[in-house]
Amino acid sequence: MSATVERWGGRAWGALLVGLMALFIVNVALMVAAVATNSFARRWLGTWLPDGFTTGWYAAAWKEFQLGDVLWVTVEVVLAVVVLSVLIGVPAAYALARREFAGKRIVLLLFLLPLIIPPFTYGIPFATVMYRVGLAGTLPGVILANLIPALPFVILVMTPFIEQIDPNLESAARVFGAGTARMFAYVLAPLLMPGILAAALLVLVRTIALFELTFLTAGPDSQTLVVALYYAVFAAGVRAPQSVDAMAIVYMVVTLVWLLLALRFVNPTQLVSRVREQPA
Amino acid sequence: MPHDFKQLRLDRVSRRFLNPSGAITTAVDALSATIPRGEFVALLGPSGCGKSTVLNCIAGLLPLSDGSIFLDDQRIDVLPPERRGFGMVFQNYALFPHMSVRANVGFGLRMRGTPAAEAARRIAKAFALVQLEGHEDKLPGQLSGGQQQRVAIARAIVIEPPLLLMDEPLSNLDAKLRLEMRGEIRRIHRELGRSTIYVTHDQDEAISLADRIVVLQDGRVQQIASPQEVYAQPANVDVARFMGYRNVLDLKVEKTSGDYVVVSGDGVRLTGTIKQPLDGARAWAAIRPEEMTVGTGGVNVIDGKIENVEYGGRDSLIDVRTGSGLLLHARTPGKPTPGETVQLTVPPERVLVYPHGGAP
Amino acid sequence: MNAAARVARPALIDSAWLLVGPAVLFLLMLFVYPFLYGFALSFQPLEGGRLANYQNFFADSRAWRTLVTTFGLALPVTVINVGLALPIAFRLRRRTRYQRWITALLVVPITLGTVLIADGMLTYFGPRGWLAQTLQLVHLYDGPIRLTHNYWGVLISLVISGFPFAFLLLLSYVTGIDPVLARAAATLGANRFNQFRHIYLPLLAPGLAITFCLAFVQAFSVFPSAVLVGAPSGSTRVISIAAYEAAFENYDYAMASTIAMIMGFAQLIVVAAVLALRRAFYRGPVSGGKG
Numbered sequence: 001m002s003a004t005v006e007r008w009g010g011r012a013w014g015a016l017l018v019g020l021m022a023l024f025i026v027n028v029a030l031m032v033a034a035v036a037t038n039s040f041a042r043r044w045l046g047t048w049l050p051d052g053f054t055t056g057w058y059a060a061a062w063k064e065f066q067l068g069d070v071l072w073v074t075v076e077v078v079l080a081v082v083v084l085s086v087l088i089g090v091p092a093a094y095a096l097a098r099r100e101f102a103g104k105r106i107v108l109l110l111f112l113l114p115l116i117i118p119p120f121t122y123g124i125p126f127a128t129v130m131y132r133v134g135l136a137g138t139l140p141g142v143i144l145a146n147l148i149p150a151l152p153f154v155i156l157v158m159t160p161f162i163e164q165i166d167p168n169l170e171s172a173a174r175v176f177g178a179g180t181a182r183m184f185a186y187v188l189a190p191l192l193m194p195g196i197l198a199a200a201l202l203v204l205v206r207t208i209a210l211f212e213l214t215f216l217t218a219g220p221d222s223q224t225l226v227v228a229l230y231y232a233v234f235a236a237g238v239r240a241p242q243s244v245d246a247m248a249i250v251y252m253v254v255t256l257v258w259l260l261l262a263l264r265f266v267n268p269t270q271l272v273s274r275v276r277e278q279p280a
Numbered sequence: 281m282p283h284d285f286k287q288l289r290l291d292r293v294s295r296r297f298l299n300p301s302g303a304i305t306t307a308v309d310a311l312s313a314t315i316p317r318g319e320f321v322a323l324l325g326p327s328g329c330g331k332s333t334v335l336n337c338i339a340g341l342l343p344l345s346d347g348s349i350f351l352d353d354q355r356i357d358v359l360p361p362e363r364r365g366f367g368m369v370f371q372n373y374a375l376f377p378h379m380s381v382r383a384n385v386g387f388g389l390r391m392r393g394t395p396a397a398e399a400a401r402r403i404a405k406a407f408a409l410v411q412l413e414g415h416e417d418k419l420p421g422q423l424s425g426g427q428q429q430r431v432a433i434a435r436a437i438v439i440e441p442p443l444l445l446m447d448e449p450l451s452n453l454d455a456k457l458r459l460e461m462r463g464e465i466r467r468i469h470r471e472l473g474r475s476t477i478y479v480t481h482d483q484d485e486a487i488s489l490a491d492r493i494v495v496l497q498d499g500r501v502q503q504i505a506s507p508q509e510v511y512a513q514p515a516n517v518d519v520a521r522f523m524g525y526r527n528v529l530d531l532k533v534e535k536t537s538g539d540y541v542v543v544s545g546d547g548v549r550l551t552g553t554i555k556q557p558l559d560g561a562r563a564w565a566a567i568r569p570e571e572m573t574v575g576t577g578g579v580n581v582i583d584g585k586i587e588n589v590e591y592g593g594r595d596s597l598i599d600v601r602t603g604s605g606l607l608l609h610a611r612t613p614g615k616p617t618p619g620e621t622v623q624l625t626v627p628p629e630r631v632l633v634y635p636h637g638g639a640p
Numbered sequence: 641m642n643a644a645a646r647v648a649r650p651a652l653i654d655s656a657w658l659l660v661g662p663a664v665l666f667l668l669m670l671f672v673y674p675f676l677y678g679f680a681l682s683f684q685p686l687e688g689g690r691l692a693n694y695q696n697f698f699a700d701s702r703a704w705r706t707l708v709t710t711f712g713l714a715l716p717v718t719v720i721n722v723g724l725a726l727p728i729a730f731r732l733r734r735r736t737r738y739q740r741w742i743t744a745l746l747v748v749p750i751t752l753g754t755v756l757i758a759d760g761m762l763t764y765f766g767p768r769g770w771l772a773q774t775l776q777l778v779h780l781y782d783g784p785i786r787l788t789h790n791y792w793g794v795l796i797s798l799v800i801s802g803f804p805f806a807f808l809l810l811l812s813y814v815t816g817i818d819p820v821l822a823r824a825a826a827t828l829g830a831n832r833f834n835q836f837r838h839i840y841l842p843l844l845a846p847g848l849a850i851t852f853c854l855a856f857v858q859a860f861s862v863f864p865s866a867v868l869v870g871a872p873s874g875s876t877r878v879i880s881i882a883a884y885e886a887a888f889e890n891y892d893y894a895m896a897s898t899i900a901m902i903m904g905f906a907q908l909i910v911v912a913a914v915l916a917l918r919r920a921f922y923r924g925p926v927s928g929g930k931g
Contacts, residue, residue, distance in 0.1 A: 031760040046768040095659035118861035124900040125678025128893040209753040361826040374824035388828035
């Protein structure tokens with residue numbers, strides 16, 4: 001008797017949870033679909049579908065928001081951030097994974113803080129310093145700003161990855177006569193490559209979407225796509241909403257292409273936390 | 281759950297899995313067995329033979345695909361695990377890391393709402409039984425492997441289950457501790473006087489612990505018998521191989537007479553005992569190394585040269601190559617040197633002959 | 641890399657610092673220094689005594705109310721997000737193809753970020769959007785539907801970006817708990833609810849606390865959606881808007897830094913409270929079996 005109640009209760013509870021999840025996903029999907037529809041809409045006022053379709057808004061947005069320049073800045077910023085964060089972050093991750101050294105706990109805390117403290121909290125003082133030293137509004141300033149969360153992120157993704165590489169492989173390479181350089185070239189680098197690729201892709205996706213720090217430090221010539229989109233939405237009253245949505249779609253496509261690529265190599269959970277893959 | 285049960289009966293228990301590739305794997309195929317109260321049964325087989333699946337089915341952690349399980353007249357395979365009331369000891373112990381050892385042991389009683397005084401008494405008794413007094417307030421992580429093992433056993437027996445299920449409980453311990461715990465488990469079983477089902481891939485463990493052994497392979501029962509019988513009279517050639525008959529020769533049947541048979545080939549000619557009706561011109565002859573001794577005379581004599589010696593203290597395991605190139609394993613006292621020529625002998629009762637049947 | 645080699649050759653310590661050095665230096669310059677600079681600056685107001693900025697903040701109702709507004713958004717949002725994410729992540733704890741699809745789908749709103757969500761909400765949740773049309777079609781609600789440019793708009797946008805975050809984080813904690821523990825509890829007589837109550841929940845406590853903290857801190861520093869889908873001069877004038885205005889509209893960097901410090905301090909208090917609460921419940925390892 002009570003077993004039946006329990007079973008039905010369990011099923012109802014399960015159905016409720018699945019329903020909530022479905023509700024969430026469907027609404028987010030419809031939201032994206034609404035943006036996409038509007039970006040192709042000739043005119044869309046309170047009806048189910050617009051009264052005609054056009055691709056004209058994309059050309060309009062391209063010109064109106066100078067998307068060519070914005071995209072170029074975005075590419076420059078993202079590339080610089082990915083390269084620098086990997087170059088500086090991977091050696092640090094290696095040291096954290098393999099070595100014990102005085103001050104390691106403090107170093108770990110230092111790498112953790114920028115990921116825990118939300119960008120807006122430290123972004124204001126950071127922007128202040130950037131204004132004082134004259135880097136605010138410049139491309140290097142924006143790159144530096146984006147490196148603050150990107151660098152720790154690379155380190156925290158790479159550390160567990162390096163930890164799971166058997167240190168005996170490096171010892172073996174040395175025993176068989178490889179010096180540091182050749183050990184790195186023939187053993188370590190190939191083993192690290194998948195992890196670096198994953199970390200680089202994740203940082204890339206996160207940097208494209210990182211709004212606050214760029215917003216606080218960028219000038220008119222150093223806006224990335226997401227900041228330009230913010231200003232476009234902010235000024236939605238004076239622009240045609242369709243051209244804002246066209247820009248949103250451009251931003252979304254750019255982000256999602258890289259996200260899909262990243263998801264081929266990493267577990268989605270890695271975007272938000274430091275996890276180790278467990279055997280099923 | 282009645283504790284004065286008479287028997288547990290498995291009736292054509294089957295369990296099939298759907299592979300990720302879409303194929304259906306039969307992990308357990310129509311297993312039937314009856315386990316009377318007080319018996320210690322070992323489920324023995326190589327890894328992947330389905331023995332853990334059987335145990336999980338009995339515990340209720342896996343649903344059956346077919347068949348049923350009865351405790352006396354009550355059908356229990358439809359009950360969830362928490363209503364079956366069996367005690368289970370897991371391979372990696374599965375101790376709750378966030379609870380003290382005492383809370384771990386008392387968990388089952390807590391779930392049953394046992395009054396505090398009664399629970400304390402039974403927990404103390406369980407600690408005494410596994411000889412862990414003094415460790416009650418530690419966390420599991422602070423104990424050694426052997427101690428964790430004892431906690432796992434205490435946790436399972438404190439609920440006084442009709443049936444104690446053990447899934448390779450010793451496989452994570454080192455060799456010395458394993459031998460020690462074997463004795464403990466046997467003692468605990470005797471003191472509780474209930475039934476134990478013990479899963480293992482180690483035939484020594486099964487032989488030394490069990491009253492009865494169920495040999496499983498590929499999800500099918502190969503033999504259900506006493507340890508002596510499984511050891512000395514394996515039901516088929518697969519069981520023989522698994523039970524340590526390292527010499528399995530593919531020979532031609534020459535003639536049979538009653539239970540005896542003469543088989544030959546590869547330069548050897550042996551008289552053996554038929555264990556299963558022979559069905560063709562060829563047969564398997566299975567011989568334990570320790571029953572093939574160096575010496576002269578007897579019915580079965582094989583000449584050869586020692587190729588390799590593995591010294592074991594009391595005796596040596598030797599590999600002997602016959603003139604025809606056959607490699608045989610035998611045991612001999614002392615420590616012979618490789619290269620010596622020897623004559624091996626084995627009594628016909630200890631040459632077990634099985635039909636050729638399927639592949640080896 | 642064994643212990644003996646490390647003890648015998650202290651030179652290794654230097655090489656480790658050689659490897660982490662650049663990253664440490666970098667963060668000291670770009671993260672720690674600005675923070676300290678901002679902290680010092682907050683005590684150097686444009687006019688008045690050392691504490692004038694802090695006094696002004698708490699004296700000006702337009703300023704301190706932003707703190708109330710922010711808590712009023714961040715706390716309910718965090719409770720909703722973590723409260724929804726916990727049972728759903730628990731439900732999906734087994735590694736299946738279904739689980740992988742859900743996680744991949746939920747990463748999308750996180751990745752797209754609050755700006756795009758805000759834009760999407762203006763189109764979809766707006767008074768003439770599909771949602772309003774659907775609700776009116778089925779007569780669920782016939783009055784005007786206002787889900788943007790107010791408190792609810794910001795709340796929804798924070799759920800859209802925050803729920804997947806909380807879910808993915810919790811999922812990684814849930815899947816880190818050995819399912820054998822729950823099976824062991826089952827054989828000892830624990831039904832599903834008791835398995836959750838006595839095994840999963842205490843083992844999840846540390847992860848739950850961290851998830852709550854991160855989700856809260858994120859919601860607390862809400863900016864783009866508070867401006868774009870909220871009422872930035874009214875019901876959703878959150879503290880980050882006040883900080884932004886101080887810096888970029890009044891060019892009072894000292895006051896902006898003060899507000900940033902207050903913001904950080906408020907977050908710190910909640911995080912400390914949650915962690916203390918967690919400590920009261922559970923201290924111990926998360927992995928099962930052998931210790």
